[in-house]
Amino acid sequence: MIWKKKTDDKTTAFEGLFRQQYPPLVRHATQLLGDPEEARDVVGEAMEQAWQRWDTLAEAQRASWLFTTVRHLALNRLKHRQVVTDHAEAIREATVFDLQARYWEHERLLRQAEAVVEALGEPTRTIVRLCYFEQNTYRVAAERLGISPDTVKKHISKALRALREALGKKGDER
Amino acid sequence: MNDEEKNMYSDEDLRLLQVLGEAAGEQPSAEETEKAWQQFRQQHRQRQNNRYIWASVAAAVVCLLALGLPFIGERTNERPIELYAALDVPSKTTTVEAGDSIVLATPPEQTAEVRLSDGTRIVLGANSRLTYPRSFALDAPREVRLSGEARFEVTHDADHPFWVISGEMRTEVLGTVFDVNAYPGNRARVILYEGHVRIGHQQEQLDIHPGQQAVLQDNRHLNITSVNLKQAGSWIEGLFDYDNMPLGEVMKHIGTWYNVSITAQSESFLERRIHFRFPRTASLNEVVTALNDLGVARITFHHQTLQVEKP
Numbered sequence: 001m002i003w004k005k006k007t008d009d010k011t012t013a014f015e016g017l018f019r020q021q022y023p024p025l026v027r028h029a030t031q032l033l034g035d036p037e038e039a040r041d042v043v044g045e046a047m048e049q050a051w052q053r054w055d056t057l058a059e060a061q062r063a064s065w066l067f068t069t070v071r072h073l074a075l076n077r078l079k080h081r082q083v084v085t086d087h088a089e090a091i092r093e094a095t096v097f098d099l100q101a102r103y104w105e106h107e108r109l110l111r112q113a114e115a116v117v118e119a120l121g122e123p124t125r126t127i128v129r130l131c132y133f134e135q136n137t138y139r140v141a142a143e144r145l146g147i148s149p150d151t152v153k154k155h156i157s158k159a160l161r162a163l164r165e166a167l168g169k170k171g172d173e174r
Numbered sequence: 175m176n177d178e179e180k181n182m183y184s185d186e187d188l189r190l191l192q193v194l195g196e197a198a199g200e201q202p203s204a205e206e207t208e209k210a211w212q213q214f215r216q217q218h219r220q221r222q223n224n225r226y227i228w229a230s231v232a233a234a235v236v237c238l239l240a241l242g243l244p245f246i247g248e249r250t251n252e253r254p255i256e257l258y259a260a261l262d263v264p265s266k267t268t269t270v271e272a273g274d275s276i277v278l279a280t281p282p283e284q285t286a287e288v289r290l291s292d293g294t295r296i297v298l299g300a301n302s303r304l305t306y307p308r309s310f311a312l313d314a315p316r317e318v319r320l321s322g323e324a325r326f327e328v329t330h331d332a333d334h335p336f337w338v339i340s341g342e343m344r345t346e347v348l349g350t351v352f353d354v355n356a357y358p359g360n361r362a363r364v365i366l367y368e369g370h371v372r373i374g375h376q377q378e379q380l381d382i383h384p385g386q387q388a389v390l391q392d393n394r395h396l397n398i399t400s401v402n403l404k405q406a407g408s409w410i411e412g413l414f415d416y417d418n419m420p421l422g423e424v425m426k427h428i429g430t431w432y433n434v435s436i437t438a439q440s441e442s443f444l445e446r447r448i449h450f451r452f453p454r455t456a457s458l459n460e461v462v463t464a465l466n467d468l469g470v471a472r473i474t475f476h477h478q479t480l481q482v483e484k485p
Contacts, residue, residue, distance in 0.1 A: 011215065018211050023201035031196050036400070040202075040210070047214060106193070113190075113197035122378050122395075125198050132195025145379060159194050160187060167190075 010054060017062055018047060024110075025070050031133050032074040042073045064103035109167075116162045123147075127155040203399045208447070209418060255444070257422060257436040257482070258429025261358065263301045271308075279303045280322075282433035283454070285410075292316060292329050294336065297410060299323030301357070301433045310334065323355045323430065325410050328369075343390055344374040353406065357430050362390040365406045409454070414461070416450045421471060424450055425482055432458045438482040446470060 022043060029039035046069040050057065057065055117125050123145065130141035131152065138156075142149040183191065202210070263279065267286045270277045278298060280286050286298045291309040294316075298304050302322025310316045316336045328336045328347045336347035340356035345364050352371055356362040364373055365387040372381050373388045378396050382388050387401040408415035414431075416424050422444030429436045431454060438444055448470055452461055462473050462480070472483045 027201045129198035133199035
């Protein structure tokens with residue numbers, strides 16, 4: 001009976017973590033892999049590992065552990081893809097910094113970016129999504145929306161500028 | 175990123191753009207997350223799963239999975255929640271000619287099939303209305319209007335795009351099979367089975383692919399999620415077929431088929447997920463009896479309105 005109680009506690013605690021983290025993790029992995037189904041697999045795998053080692057994970061590090069594990073699994077899959085697609089190449093290039101960035105840094109940025117995207121509204125949001133979530137070229141994004149690549153570029157610049165401002169950065173200063 | 179235009183950014187900017195992209199990306203819906211969790215939990219069976227209750231009723235099989243979720247805030251609203259308001263509809267299928275247009279309207283519990291002048295086949299759901307031209311103009315897009323639900327199998331004609339206007343939503347077809355569900359008061363949605371369609375709403379414009387649905391959210395944005403086509407399309411086969419669907423959604427579908435107003439007492443209770451399979455040829459009474467037999471809800475008639483309460 002005691003054992004049962006304990007596992008039930010674990011289920012309850014895990015359920016909270018799962019419900020909270022599953023959507024953002026799938027989104028993150030989808031961006032990396034370019035495939036929502038594969039992203040769900042990867043997040044499932046990470047959840048499985050978290051379940052196995054639950055007792056060794058301190059409460060404060062669970063979210064960051066999951067995030068790091070999902071990234072690791074996703075990037076591994078990209079590496080093992082037979083054909084190195086442009087997409088994989090692009091992602092690896094663009095996320096070099098992210099690999100080093102710590103989870104909380106990413107979280108902080110992401111919260112700001114979510115606020116910026118929300119504030120900009122449509123069609124900027126869709127344009128950003130097409131170009132940097134689905135990783136389409138500007139040309140393809142422009143075609144899909146029936147607008148010119150220049151307009152796409154303008155919206156992307158606007159979003160970038162807004163995020164930089166939100167982060168309190170000026171111009172190209174780094 | 176294999177795109178010269180994207181190379182003009184610094185590494186730092188590219189990183190920020192990736193974060194923006196992530197922020198703009200789609201997350202799994204609450205429904206999908208729920209499903210994933212249930213799957214995960216079933217693989218880690220911690221408890222005896224005695225929550226399946228099976229009941230067979232007449233020729234149909236109805237099953238229910240009461241998930242025993244912590245129903246947060248199981249409060250009772252003073253004012254009942256309106257799930258579906260009955261519409262003013264004809265008592266039999268009618269075809270009315272108005273100038274160059276034809277208006278086809280269906281009564282409760284019936285579907286109607288029509289073939290347009292271009293060969294497009296449309297199955298109109300219950301309590302629905304379709305307005306289409308007697309013949310399509312040669313120099314304009316093919317355009318029809320829909321209130322309610324319909325399945326479209328559109329004849330491909332690259333020179334004449336096919337548009338379905340439903341309330342504020344416009345579906346542009348590029349040769350395809352899809353459902354539009356746009357009952358007044360419900361969230362308008364488009365479910366795509368084959369081919370390719372483009373959904374427009376105000377400034378927004380999105381393409382969806384087979385197995386996806388676009389739903390016009392309460393915040394006036396289009397949301398795209400994946401959908402189980404077999405279940406979504408079950409209405410065409412004359413079935414209510416729901417797997418792990420919130421009770422509230424199931425009740426709405428029952429309302430739209432029988433055109434009966436439905437109210438509920440408590441909101442959280444409507445989130446309960448059920449498995450339910452039943453023929454649409456059954457009477458409303460039979461469906462209500464079947465649901466009541468499961469013990470998931472107490473459904474009663476009051477003044478022509480179905481009231482859904484906790485058992």
